[in-house]
Amino acid sequence: MKALVVSGATDGIGKAVALALLRRGHEVVALGRNAEKGATLLALAEEQGAADRVHFIRTDLALVEETRKAIAQIRSQWGKLDGLVLCAQHFRSARLVTDEGFENSFALYYLSRFLLSHELADLLEAAPDPVVVNVCGPGVDFGEVRWSDLQRERDYSGIDALMQGSRLNDLLGVGFAQQHADSAVKYVLLNPGGVRTSFSGEYDSVMAQQIEAMREAAKPVEEGILPIMSVLDTPPTAALSASMMGEPLELTGPAFDPDSARRLHALTGELLAG
Template sequence: MKTFVISGGTDGIGKAVALARLERGDQVVVLGRDADKGARIVAAAEESGAADRVHFIQVDLSLVDATRKAVAEIRSRFAAVDGLVLCAQHFRSTRLVTEEGFENSFALYYLSRFVLSHELADLLEAAPAPVVVNVCGPGIPMGEVRWDDLGRERDYTGIDALMQGSRLNDLLGVGFARQRPGSRIRYVLLNPGGVRTSFSGEYDPAMAEQIEAMRKAAKPVEEGILPVLAALDTPPDQPVSASMMGEPLPLEGPAFDAEDADRLHELTVGLLAARTA
């Protein structure tokens, strides 16, 4: 029996992956903010006879301190983690700053994934074939990292914040592997394409109309999770890899630049250290 930790596991792709792994006899730790949705995951597991293999941790992943408390709880329960699946995301048409002082999209879509990836690394190393699957946006030719304004204080738009988050996650994957030469952990950057999920977010009218059109054209979630399940079943040979809708992507160009990955890692460590202080 394998153990998987899934952030954003109460909805959409994360929920579907959690239920699929439970059906296969695995143990699943679901991280999510909504207690009612968490209860529904637990109830579904109970109905299928998997009540003893599902664990819900209620956590606001947009908060670094809360994310680290969730990490501590995982540590208290498990000696090893076979796979970490990163799905938590929430779109905001208007800019929001968390109580810790970080822009919400940056905190949820990037910082939580950085903290979970690095601070669960030792539990992953304890598993025989560990893998991190970061469901993000490799292969999308959009988005820039605003190095002097990661919180998008200037001219904020929800799309720009989302696309920057995708670029940051590309660099997170590259940086994770560079920080751990020789590690057995495989870091997979995975873009499933358009998937018919809830598209969690708070949208202005124009964006809401676009989202509805996207939802109608998107593939069913059962199809969208297949590349995720495949990566969990058979992690790639490479320390870091990227794919879009099941097709491998070359780790080339500015999206995967090693120097930028190192720069982002150092910058993020500094931000988190300042938060701790």
């Protein structure tokens, strides 16, 4: 039996992955902010006969303090983790700054994944074949990182924040492989393509229509999680890999630039220290 942490496990891809892992007989630590949805996940796990193998931690991953509390709780109860699956996401058409002063998309989509990846790395290293699956957006041309304005204070748009978040997650993967160079942990950046999920977010009317059209065209979640389950069943041998809809991607070009990854790692450390 493996033990895996799934963030954003109360809906969409994270929920489907959590339930599929439980069906395979594994233990799942599910992170989500909504207690009611957490209770639904526990009830579904119970129906699958997996009540004793699922643990829900309610946490708002847009907040560094709450993310760190969840990490501390995991560390107090598990000495080893076989996997970490990063799915928490929330789109915002209007810019929001968290109580801690970070732009919400940056904090949730990037910072929480940075913290969970790096601050659980030693527990992952204690497992025989550990893997981190960061479900994000590699393989799509998202343009340049706006280094002077990572949190989109100028001309914010929800799409730009999302796209930059995907670039930051690509660099997080590169940075993780750099920082944990001798580690057995395999880091996987995985773009599942269009999947019919809840698309958690607060959308303006134009974006809401586009999301509805996307949802209709997208594949069902059970199909969308297949590449993720495949990586969790058999982690790759490379320290870092990336794929889009099951097709491997070359780790070349600005999206995976080693110097940019070092720069982002240092900048993130400064932001967190501040």
